[in-house]
Amino acid sequence: MSEPRGRSTQRHATATDVARLAGVSQSAVSRAFTPGASIARETRARVEDAARALGYRPNAIARSLTTRRSRIIGVAAAYLQNHFYPDVLEALSKGLQARGYHLLLFTPDAARDADPLLQEVLAWQVDALILASTTLSSALAGQCRAAGIPVLLFNRTSRHADVSSVTGENLRGGRLIAEFLVAGGHKRLAFIAGIENSSTSRDREAGFTGWLAEHGHAPPLREVGLYDFEAASAAARRLLARSDRPDAIFVANDHMATAVSEVARHEFGLRIPRDLSLVGFDDTGPARWPSFSLTSFAQPLHPMVDAAVAMVCEMIEDPAAPTRHQVVPGELVVRGSARIPPEGCVSRGDALVWRPVQETVV
Structure with missing residues (x-):
């Protein structure tokens, strides 16, 4: 019986295929495609050559199931008509990408707190949440904490002393x-x-x-x-x-x-x-x-963003990291x-x- 028209019968290359062709372990393949992971330059080159030859592309979703990390940082920003926040988002995106993370933008109602975001945040399984221009209620703070999602306030502070923040002066x-x-x-x-x-x-x-x-x-x-x-x-x-x-x-x-x-x-x-x-x-x-x-x-945008990226990555790597409130001089x-x-x-x-x-x- 013929295959349904339009459906490819070609099998996608797997990490196992790449490891076999490159002559390395499967864990070496994983490290080669993980930003910041420790791997010898020659080994990385062999893995990348094998991946190109096989047409292999890492599956971020599959990796997240293994590592229990999505490598996605949620960012809530409401005032995008204010030129400050588009500039912040661009700088955050570049800073997070350099650390192997990707930014997922949420746009809550500017006049309300971020509680309606919670189900979306949980559904996307973000590794952390940065609130850039919206308020934080005690309910959202507690639910994110219960779900193991670090929360960082950017250009905001909170009455909740256990929520870290980065602000200007x-x-x-x-x-x-x-x-x-x-x-x-x-x-x-x-x-x-x-x-x-x-x-x-x-x-x-x-x-x-x-x-x-x-x-x-x-x-x-x-x-x-x-x-x-x-x-x-x-x-x-x-x-x-x-x-x-x-x-x-x-x-x-x-x-x-x-x-x-x-x-x-x-x-x-x-x-x-x-x-x-x-x-x-x-x-x-x-x-x-x-x-x-x-x-x-x-507002010193780039120093503020650098501090936020470093702080949120620290919270992801070390859930027991102490709460910090950093004020960047302007x-x-x-x-x-x-x-x-x-x-x-x-x-x-x-x-x-x-x-x-x-x-x-x-």
Whole structure:
């Protein structure tokens, strides 16, 4: 009886076939196709030559059944319209691939916690979960822990002390921005927050308002932009329509700051920075565009990603590894969107950065 049309009768080469042709053990074949595994260069070359001759391709699914590892890291990121997170995803993907892992993206609702992800995470049998722009509930933390899935917060912190995290200097960044604006002679300050339950927005605001209070300045006006372009535009309209309109606005991230800039210039006819100074946070690509030239606190993306990759791999290899909270230092990059104080700004390469007197290293 003839074979059904369209179905190949050719048998796929197996690791056993490759081992036999290369004259090595089956475990040597496995090591040859495992990134970072210890194997002699000559042995790897023989295995690769045999694999090419036989048309062999490693079966990642079959390997995961043997090793009980999928080599997949789940990453939950909700704010992809914010330029910071696409850059983070690209860097994470490259960093994880260099360690033999692959990234699987989940996109939860930005305004909710990540609990609805749980069944998807479990179904894909990810080796770890990185929450890059969503909140962590106690339920998700506990269920991931019970399932043996390490969880790392990126650019987020949690009230759960036993969940590791990597962040930038949100608190210090807010303080430096307050000092910078006051040094520039501003009297009527305002802050546009992100999402209220976001640790990044809370910490940036706490640093900003804390420094002002400590130095005898009035609390800033406040609006909420929800990390959303349209919501930030509406927040800017409310602030700029006031009789006591602010002369400087700190916006909780660059994505919202670009919205504020558009409203200020094109709807209110304000000149930046003569009529209004703007400062953002993240130092994303648009901050460097001449049309915005945004003063912004730089989140050191690559050092943050390097720390996250190292930490999540450590948690996978050693489930008993202690919880860590790593804060990666950044700096306030000064551009044309804010009035420059007479003192305190120094050149760093091709950038101008704010270095107040007490932080200047002699």
